Amino acid sequence: xxxxxxxxxxxxxxxxxxxxxxxxxxxxxxxxxxxxxxxxxxxxxxxxxxxxxxxxxxxxxxxxxxxxxxxxxxxxxxxxxxxxxxxxxxxxxxxxxxxxxxxxxxxxxxxxxxxxxxxxxxxxxxxxxxxxxxxxxxxxxxxxxxxxxxxxxxxxxxxxxxxxxxxxxxxxxxxxxxxxxxxxxxxxxxxxxxxxxxxxxxxxxxxxxxxxxxxxxxxxxxxxxxxxxxxxxxxxxxxxxxxxxxxxxxxxxxxxxxxxxxxxxxxxxxxxxxxxxxxxxxxxxxxxxxxxxxxxxxxxxxxxxxxxxxxxxxxxxxxxxxxxxxxxxxxxxxxxxxxxxxxxxxxxxxxxxxxxxxxxxxxxxxxxxxxxxxxxxxxxxxxxxxxxxxxxxxxxxx
Amino acid sequence: xxxxxxxxxxxxxxxxxxxxxxxxxxxxxxxxxxxxxxxxxxxxxxxxxxxxxxxxxxxxxxxxxxxxxxxxxxxxxxxxxxxxxxxxxxxxxxxxxxxxxxxxxxxxxxxxxxxxxxxxxxxxxxxxxxxxxxxxxxxxxxxxxxxxxxxxxxxxxxxxxxxxxxxxxxxxxxxxxxxxxxxxxxxxxxxxxxxxxxxxxxxxxxxxxxxxxxxxxxxxxxxxxxxxxxxxxxxxxxxxxxxxxxxxxxxxxxxxxxxxxxxxxxxxxxxxxxxxxxxxxxxxxxxxxxxxxxxxxxxxxxxxxxxxxxxxxxxxxxxxxxxxxxxxxxxxxxxxxxxxxxxxxxxxxxxxxxxxxxxxxxxxxxxxxxxxxxxxxxxxxxxxxxxxxxxxxxxxxx
Numbered sequence: 001x002x003x004x005x006x007x008x009x010x011x012x013x014x015x016x017x018x019x020x021x022x023x024x025x026x027x028x029x030x031x032x033x034x035x036x037x038x039x040x041x042x043x044x045x046x047x048x049x050x051x052x053x054x055x056x057x058x059x060x061x062x063x064x065x066x067x068x069x070x071x072x073x074x075x076x077x078x079x080x081x082x083x084x085x086x087x088x089x090x091x092x093x094x095x096x097x098x099x100x101x102x103x104x105x106x107x108x109x110x111x112x113x114x115x116x117x118x119x120x121x122x123x124x125x126x127x128x129x130x131x132x133x134x135x136x137x138x139x140x141x142x143x144x145x146x147x148x149x150x151x152x153x154x155x156x157x158x159x160x161x162x163x164x165x166x167x168x169x170x171x172x173x174x175x176x177x178x179x180x181x182x183x184x185x186x187x188x189x190x191x192x193x194x195x196x197x198x199x200x201x202x203x204x205x206x207x208x209x210x211x212x213x214x215x216x217x218x219x220x221x222x223x224x225x226x227x228x229x230x231x232x233x234x235x236x237x238x239x240x241x242x243x244x245x246x247x248x249x250x251x252x253x254x255x256x257x258x259x260x261x262x263x264x265x266x267x268x269x270x271x272x273x274x275x276x277x278x279x280x281x282x283x284x285x286x287x288x289x290x291x292x293x294x295x296x297x298x299x300x301x302x303x304x305x306x307x308x309x310x311x312x313x314x315x316x317x318x319x320x321x322x323x324x325x326x327x328x329x330x331x332x333x334x335x336x337x338x339x340x341x342x343x344x345x346x347x348x349x350x351x352x353x354x355x356x357x358x359x360x361x362x363x364x365x366x367x368x369x370x371x372x373x374x375x376x377x378x379x380x381x382x383x384x385x386x387x388x389x390x391x392x393x394x395x396x397x398x
Numbered sequence: 399x400x401x402x403x404x405x406x407x408x409x410x411x412x413x414x415x416x417x418x419x420x421x422x423x424x425x426x427x428x429x430x431x432x433x434x435x436x437x438x439x440x441x442x443x444x445x446x447x448x449x450x451x452x453x454x455x456x457x458x459x460x461x462x463x464x465x466x467x468x469x470x471x472x473x474x475x476x477x478x479x480x481x482x483x484x485x486x487x488x489x490x491x492x493x494x495x496x497x498x499x500x501x502x503x504x505x506x507x508x509x510x511x512x513x514x515x516x517x518x519x520x521x522x523x524x525x526x527x528x529x530x531x532x533x534x535x536x537x538x539x540x541x542x543x544x545x546x547x548x549x550x551x552x553x554x555x556x557x558x559x560x561x562x563x564x565x566x567x568x569x570x571x572x573x574x575x576x577x578x579x580x581x582x583x584x585x586x587x588x589x590x591x592x593x594x595x596x597x598x599x600x601x602x603x604x605x606x607x608x609x610x611x612x613x614x615x616x617x618x619x620x621x622x623x624x625x626x627x628x629x630x631x632x633x634x635x636x637x638x639x640x641x642x643x644x645x646x647x648x649x650x651x652x653x654x655x656x657x658x659x660x661x662x663x664x665x666x667x668x669x670x671x672x673x674x675x676x677x678x679x680x681x682x683x684x685x686x687x688x689x690x691x692x693x694x695x696x697x698x699x700x701x702x703x704x705x706x707x708x709x710x711x712x713x714x715x716x717x718x719x720x721x722x723x724x725x726x727x728x729x730x731x732x733x734x735x736x737x738x739x740x741x742x743x744x745x746x747x748x749x750x751x752x753x754x755x756x757x758x759x760x761x762x763x764x765x766x767x768x769x770x771x772x773x774x775x776x777x778x779x780x781x782x783x784x785x786x787x788x789x790x791x792x793x794x795x796x
Contacts, residue, residue: 033431033780331772370768374729378776382431 004148025127025174026134032347032384035340040286041348044341047290048297049102051249056099057298060246061253064260065302066096072108072305074100095250098298105297108304114350116311118175118268119228119238122204126236127175129268129313130352130386137177138167139357139393140208140242145181146395155181161198163393168203173392178208178242180393192216196223209239209267214257217241221265237268237311242389244317245273245295247280251302259299263306270354270387271299272315276328277338279321285338292316292338293345300351313387314346316355328397330359331372336379343383356380357390361397369395402546423525423572424532430745430782433738439746442739445688446695447500453647454497455696460651463658463700464494470506470703472498493648496696503695506702512748514709516573516666517626517636520602524634525573527666527711528750528784535575536565537755537791538606538640543579544793553579559596561791566601571790576606576640578791590614594621607637607665612655615639619663635666635709640787642715643671643693645678649700657697661704668752668785669697670713674726675736677719683736690714690736691743698749711785712744714753726795728757729770734777741781754778755788759795767793 036044058079059065070076079097082090115130127135145159146152163180167173176199186194192210196219199207209220224238232238243259246252262269273295275281281288300312318338319328329335339355346353356379360372373394380388390398434442456477457463468474477495480488513528525533543557544550561578565571574597584592590608594617597605607618622636630636641657644650660667671693673679679686698710716736717726727733737753744751754777758770771792778786788796 030433035428336776365765367763367765367768370765370770371772372768374769374772375776378734378773382780 020169020171022125022171022174024125026136026381028132028134028381028384030382030384032343033340033379033382034344035337036344040341041344044286044289044293044345045348047287048293049105051290051294052100052105052298053102054099055249056097057295058093058095058097058250059252059256060095060250062251062256063096065251065256066098068302068305069098069100073104074098100298100301105301108301108308109297109349109351111304111308112300112312112349112351113309115352116268117236118206118240118311119232119236120204120206121200121227125174125205127206129240129311132384134381134385134388135174136172136388136391137175137208138163138173138180139390139398140177141179141182142393142395142398143182143184144396154184156185157183157194157198159183160195161202164198164202168205170392174205175240175387176203176205176207177389178210188212193219193223196220200227207239209241209258209262211241211243211255211258213254214261217258217261221261221267224267234266237266240268240270240313240387242270242272242315243299245271245299247273247275247295248291249295251295251299256302259303260306263303263310266307266310268311268313269299269303270313270315270389271296271303272317272354275316275318277318277320277334278323279326279328283320283323285320285334285341288318289338289341289345292318292342297349312351313354314342314349314351316342316353318342318355319359328361330361330397331375335359336375339376339379339385340383343385352386353384354387354389355383355385356388358392358394359390359398360395363396365395418567418569420523420569420572422523424534424779426530426532426779426782428780428782430741431738431777431780432742433735434742438739439742442684442687442691442743443746445685446691447503449647449688449692450498450503450696451500452497454495455693456491456493456495456648457654458493458644458648458650460649460654461494463649463654464496466700466703467496467498471502472496498696498699503699506699506706507695507747507749509702509706510698510710510747510749511707513750514666515634516604516638516709517630517634518602518604519598519625523572523603525604527638527709530782532779532783532786533572534570534786534789535573535606536561536571536578537788537796538575539577539580540791540793540796541580541582542794552582554583555581555592555596557581558593559600562596562600566603568790572603573638573785574601574603574605575787576608586610591617591621594618598625605637607639607656607660609639609641609653609656611652612659615656615659619659619665622665632664635664638666638668638711638785640668640670640713641697643669643697645671645673645693646689647693649693649697654700657701658704661701661708664705664708666709666711667697667701668711668713668787669694669701670715670752673714673716675716675718675732676721677724677726681718681721683718683732683739686716687736687739687743690716690740695747710749711752712740712747712749714740714744714751716740716753717757726759728759728795729773733757734773737774737777737783738781741783750784751782752785752787753781753783754786756790756792757788757796758793761794763793 210216358373608614756771
């Protein structure tokens, strides 16, 4: 037995006799820090309403969603065109372009609750999301892991199970999250089931659903019905699932397909535009915030059209690009300003807000990782973020 | 020539042809983050006024200062007593105990300017201190340095000169600071002169004065008169000097002696209680803030009694103790709350505020150093700190 393994087993033995106190979500009594004036919030709102009204959002490969918007009164047109980039390249733009008026959008948004309770296997770990509470969840989606003995390597299901147990044990982690790592040793078509099972068996905290396919979302709902009871999960959601926009101004069948399944089953939905300013959005933060607002509200509006009152979270994942190298940057002042402003926008619509985490572009847990992570976590706390994905475990820009 | 030296000379050659743009102090347009309600600010004010009125501040070995307070109308009594600690130890308390009423204190405080200009050798580098500006200065006081070739070692005058040049070159550093390192290879009695000379020869930015002895302060003033002209430095200060309280609730001859010299010469004074909560002050932050406020205002009041209108800065150096190990902690949430609250107190009296920096307890520039530093720097910026000592170069808890 190596020295490392020996010390590890000693620590494990010591822990066996120490009960872990789980204090639950952080209650943040401070007033949130605001960086945009009330007038600025209205300007961003107005700009995003103009985007939705004049430019529209493209729905790719998912006519059912376009039909839902059309029936609700939005303008829908079929687009099949070549888009010309400034450098002469072209790309095919093909899908339903949905344009929606402010009044129609807001009418549906008003049905979204400002707080909700997600069920956990252990009722003492049920999570209230919204208001003054900040809920921390682990990293979501890394394909690699690193450990002391084997260094950096492709993640496995065993890693996933271990991280699920760590999230279960850590009092600082309130919610078990979703794709803790990508279990690359399991067939893609079964992966979501293995992950759900690991969350259910290795932890008693809340977890997130699969969004990799419409059918996987359906499996998640069925799984939750078995675990919690079909009626119970209609009263309070048992899953929270991450729906990303294919920014700029686009949603695809994969994400809107999963959203539809979850919304119809009254499961909570986290709509998050994935924005690296300068790549998927303008390089100025004000314009990026308008785009983010348009995308987030469009997704939330779709969920409310499918199921009025379904719990949703207004999400923001917003970094920016290094204008010299093209690499994404984390923990910058721009990101912090956008994080604060995003929180102000979510509060304007009385929606729970997801943003922040412990982000870094560094490949190892070094000084850069330390200051970039802290530079994201401070604004996260001070903005009053309600749901924090990637609170622990992020390296290498994700 | 080693590889390192070769690369260094290449970089030096490249820099020779790149002009360094010095943009000057940060103008922070954001509203400062506030963590204490208006009522809370008044409670802290009231508690500190009670401390000054009922408990008083002890002036040790400096009867001249006690006499100044007595003449101004404060109550002064000679104290010579044994102080009994809870553990049975005793300590001798001996000096002038000064008790001062709120009205008298505030009457003198009102003479302090809310902004002032410090002269630099290069008028383009004059520093306006106060208002929306944040001025960064390097670390103050470390006895050790570390470099790539020789590791950690006792600092020398050559190191001091090199750091003075680095501060001069760095656009992020607006002010050259003071004791960049302690030049241990120079006789103590000449050290302050060598440091002043290095600041004047190696940089054209503002610098700080010596406070290690009353006579050293006098040398600093004479030196500044030679450099800037005696009349000029009465119109605008040429030095800014750091006066620490010997917390709790005590000032000594060394600090008040230097303060007196600087105040009479109209040189700017930075009055900073040096507080590690749980050691030099109560372990709760509210009580520590009241103590800090009492000590800072007492020192500032003394300066204003000596020279009405002399520029002063309300200083805060406030960390807390690890209640398990007794070691000072940096970058904690408590420190951040105190930093924000301290800024609110300084604004209440319309005084420029000094606090924050890049603090860490770590011995090397690792992840801990990164996140602790960022966890101090974020509140520093968001509190609207006007003068930031220790902006660069801090390790090992200073």
